[in-house]
Amino acid sequence: MPDLVLRLSGITKRFGPLVANDGVDLDLHRGEVLALLGENGAGKTTLMNILFGHYVANSGEVSVAGEDGTLRPLPPGSPHAALAAGIGMVHQHFTLAENLTGLENIMLGTEPVLRLSRRTGAARKKVGAVMRESGLAVDLDVQVSRLTVGERQRVEILKALYRDARILVLDEPTAVLTPAEADGLFATIRALAAGGLAVIFISHKLGEVLAVSNRIAVLRGGRKVGEMATAGADRRGIAEMMVGRDVPASRRTPRERGRPLFELDRVSVGGGHRRGLEDASLAIAEGEIVGIAGVSGNGQAALAALAAGLARPASGAMRLFGAEVRGHDPRSFSRAGVARIPEDRHHDGVVGAMTVAENVALEEIREPRFQRGGFLRFGAIRARAEQAIRDYDVRCQGPEAPARLLSGGNIQKLILARVLDREPRLVLANQPTRGLDIGAQTEVHRRLLAARERGAGVLLISEDLDELMMLSDRISVIYAGRLSEALPAEGLDRGTLGLMMAGHAEEKAA
Amino acid sequence: MIVIEPRPSPSKALTIAAPVFAGIAALALAAIPIALAGANPIDAYGYMVTGAFGSLFAFSETLTRTTPLILTGLAAAVAFRARLWNIGGEGQLYAGALAAVAVGTGAIDAPPWLMIPLVLLAGAIAGALFFLGPALLKLRFGADEVVTTLLLNFVMLLFVQMMLEGPLKDPMSLGWPQSAPITDAAALPTLIPRMRVHSGLIVGLVAVAAVWVMMRRTVWGMEIRAVGENAPAARYAGIPVTATVVRVALLSGALAGLAGVGEVAGLKGYLTNDLSPGFGYAGIVVAMLAGLSPLGVVAAALFIAAVFVGADSMSRGLGVASYIADLVVALSLLCVLVGGFFTRFRLRFAGRPAQAGS
Known part of the structure; x- marks a missing residue:
């Protein structure tokens, strides 16, 4: 095995009663691409936020290899320490200032606050070198607002590399890319890994995980449920590991077109x-x-x-x-x-601040079954919500819970219940x-x-x-x-x- | 190290406790300038409490002050719920007062059971229309209603002055810029003999109850909340956003207009251009202290009114400037904003991280 650069041991993170990470162990080696695979809410992003110091784990430790290759614990809760240790993160939602150029974004935060002139020359030289090594090309002098999504992502990656990242975390990087752009990204990742970078690739798409990674770790419900080399791993097996049950394949049956x-x-x-x-x-x-x-x-x-x-x-x-x-x-x-x-x-x-019940009834609130003379019929609204929660398996604390507490998947189920239940x-x-x-x-x-x-x-x-x-x-x-x-x-x-x-x-x- | 974390879901008790503590904190902070002015803060607040609640007369005075604050506070609370930032309560109040004077100083002669509703209606309509303009400008052109409503306050005040120097000037006023008096038939009756507290208070409390029921139990209320909390989602779900905003604007302006009617027809009897010592602006503080809740508006208005009335008494007793009242009001707004932050977030002192497994 090549040298270990990162070790997460026994990471547990609780949010109130919810256990987002439960004793997760993870090793990362120099020059490898580790895919972190899991459903939404499996704890991938939480784990990476702990690594990056946005959250402090309830227990467990993050250790990063120093220049000499020995592992040292990373002070928890400090993004600054994570950056200094060479951890770079590209978030799902980009963190670029749109009214600045690519170069300015890359330099942002690396300069002392109290300096009047900016040393763009040296920075440009260094970014240029990084671009040549990594094969990431982007026009540095164009305002970010005028770059395509793929180009913005390259700026984000360059930003991490510019800060001498030795560990690069990519959170759902292909969600916003075209298939061609995604292929380009995969090539870049492989090139970067070949150059010695350690990459954590977070995704819930099996296809791309199989395409780009060397090793796969599967999270489910906050626990690591499996880890395997990508070579020889099969799609269906991993999918079942992720969801913990058989994945029924959707199939259309032939049908006549109507009017x-x-x-x-x-x-x-x-x-x-x-x-x-x-x-x-x-x-x-x-x-x-x-x-x-x-x-x-x-x-x-x-x-x-x-x-x-x-x-x-x-x-x-x-x-x-x-x-x-x-x-x-x-x-x-x-x-x-x-x-x-x-x-x-x-x-x-x-409407996040409103309850699940109100959100379910929102479109039909003026229909006679939900109001009489302008006054809401709470019984009918609640009954409708209870039925929606039951029929569409909306996981929530009940009809009176604020909708903003729901996960993305459950919000989508709530919307499905709202619109599909009327036989549209x-x-x-x-x-x-x-x-x-x-x-x-x-x-x-x-x-x-x-x-x-x-x-x-x-x-x-x-x-x-x-x-x-x-x-x-x-x-x-x-x-x-x-x-x-x-x-x-x-x-x-x-x-x-x-x-x-x-x-x-x-x-x-x- | 101090870490700021969002609270998963702000508790009910905290939402109520925060403004209460904000009020207490404001009074505590105001003790510093009181002490600097050479008075003992405890004595000062003693005078304040007695001045506001110490006798039937004092309490009547406090309620008299509470009346317009309930209405302007409710006006702000309703508008803010829909994210419509009505800073124009002061102007709408004067619009209402102007309409009350136009209708209630002898232009129409009718018995009180007709005159009083008529005066109230005229004031409500005038206030509503005066806020409709800024609301439509916002909807049509995206004009910031904070700016337009704020500036219209000065326009309205100057317009009132012009009317008082011109068409509405009372010929019997010996040259003072004031309107003719409200006729007896149009005057809002007082509630207690020989006291100033008048039936405008009833109007305010009925308005509170009506708005409370509307926000909680009606389709309109739900639509207002939906538009305020997430207008794009409300639009997508088929809620008529424009109509809802217009509805809120009319309601908010009408409430502030009613405050003006109360001051003219219930208290002063005639219109001057110093009718309101900033009730429209104080209404914003009331609404924020109330957490935009209609019922909270009553408590917050009572608090602010007591501070104002009590400060007069404190000023007479100790020689401390009664401007201290304005200071308390301003401080309580700042404190409630800070308090609002702490109901949504909490500080955690993370000197040592939670017991790590090392």
Whole structure:
């Protein structure tokens, strides 16, 4: 074994009654990529926050090898000490100042506060050297706000390397990347590891873990439930280790398409500061799932806003259930039978300060069953919430618990309960499984397939190609505000879709 | 080392205790300038308590002060719940007073059972409309309502002055800029003979009860809370955000307008341009001390009113400037803001980390 650079021993962290980490041991060696795999809430991020000094463990110890290779305990609760010991972390949500350039972001925090001039020359030289060694290239003099997501991630990694990180922690790094960008990242990680860096790669996606890591540690419910070399590990075995049970594979059954439910005919719409749609045509019929593949920021938000009733077409025709749409507002869409699952479930899905019960009833609060003469019918609201919690397995302390205490997966289940329980005819699912663990993902898939089975049409917008291929009857690719023709999923392969997502549709057609 | 940690879920007791401690802390801090002014703080606060609660007259005076503060405090609390930052309570109060004077000084002659509701309604409408403008500007153009409502306070005060020098000037006032008196039919009756406390207090308490029921038990209340806590999610769920904000603005402005009616038609009898010693601004402190709860507004308004009334008595007894009251009010706002922080976060002294397994 190569030299040990990091050892976590017996890490336990409790938040009140919740045990987020339970006696976790973990070793990391020089030049290896260790994948930390687990469902959401398995304790991966908590563990890394302890490593980085954001949290103090209730018990256990973090030791890091010094220059001479001997392990020394790291003072707990000190991000400063973690940085000094050579631990670099790239968070899931980037921590870059958008109005500064890449170089300024990289230097940020490394300079003394009380100095008037900045020594950019030396820093530029050092970053340049790091870029050459690692193969990470990015224009350092462009404001971060104008960089793509992939470029921003490179800036984050450069920031860590600039500070002489010997241990690099990447938290869900591919969540925001295109497949091609992710492949680029994997190549970078392998190159960095070959250069002696020790990498911890946090993920809940099996495919990429198998692609990039040397060793896999699986966390479940705060405990380490397994550790194995990547070579020879099998997908299904690891998945079962993660969730602790068989993972039922979602399968579509063939079904007749019915009448059209949602039609866009050469619709254009502006997207505000995000990309809009241009000349887009789409039809979703009863009993089919139409998937929209694409890298985020290509007009998905505008398409979702149309289907959610939040936007109206600037030009072109939009028909819902066979009729021209008159009232473009969320309430009439919801009442007409459109179930809407928002992309950002925390921001647009729930009101965190309100209770689970209030959130479940929020869309229908004006319906007679929940109010009489403007006064709320608490009994009916509570009963509805209890049923939702039961039927959709929403894990919470009860209908009166504030929604913000729920995990991401349970918030999504709450939203599913809110929108799907009314037998909607059309379902808009915008990134419905992003950030969810496998268990919750499977549940979302099952519910969408059940809606299709019942005869509803589903508009599934996703960045997860596996999900799209598995669920969709037809797939359309969105690129630069334009929708391709929706093609049967059976005839499509990932390569073609990937090319189309990158804007190479014309070449293929030629 | 001191670590700041969020509390998983702020407890109910703490939410109530925090403003109480904020009030106590403000009084304790104000003891320093009182001592510097050469008075014994304990004596000073003794005078304050007696001055505010020591006799039926004193208590009546305190309640008289409480009345407008309940209404302006409620106006701020309702608006703040919807994240609509109404700093214009003062202007809306004067708008209400102006309307009360326009209607209640003889323009209409009707019996009290008609006149009183009419005056109240006129004041409420005037206050509501005066806040509608800033609310619509915010909704339509994103104009910051903190700025617009704050500046409109001065516009309204100057407008009142103009009216008092012009059309509304009482010809019998010997040149003083004041309006004609409210007619007997339009005056809000006093509650206790020979005391100043008037039925505006009843209006305030009824408004508190009504707002409390509305926030807790009605669709409107739930929509207001949803819009205030997370407007994008409320919009996504089909709650009419614009209509809700307009509704809140009208309600908040109307409440502040009612405060003006009470001062004119219940207390002073005529309008001057020093009708309110900043009740609109003090209402913001009341709302914050109350934690935006309608019931809390009553307690907070009583506290602030007692400080003001008591400080006058303290000033007479000990020769300490009664500006100390303003100081206490300002300090209690600062203390409640700090207190609000401690209800959401806690400090942990992490000199040694919790027993490590080493």
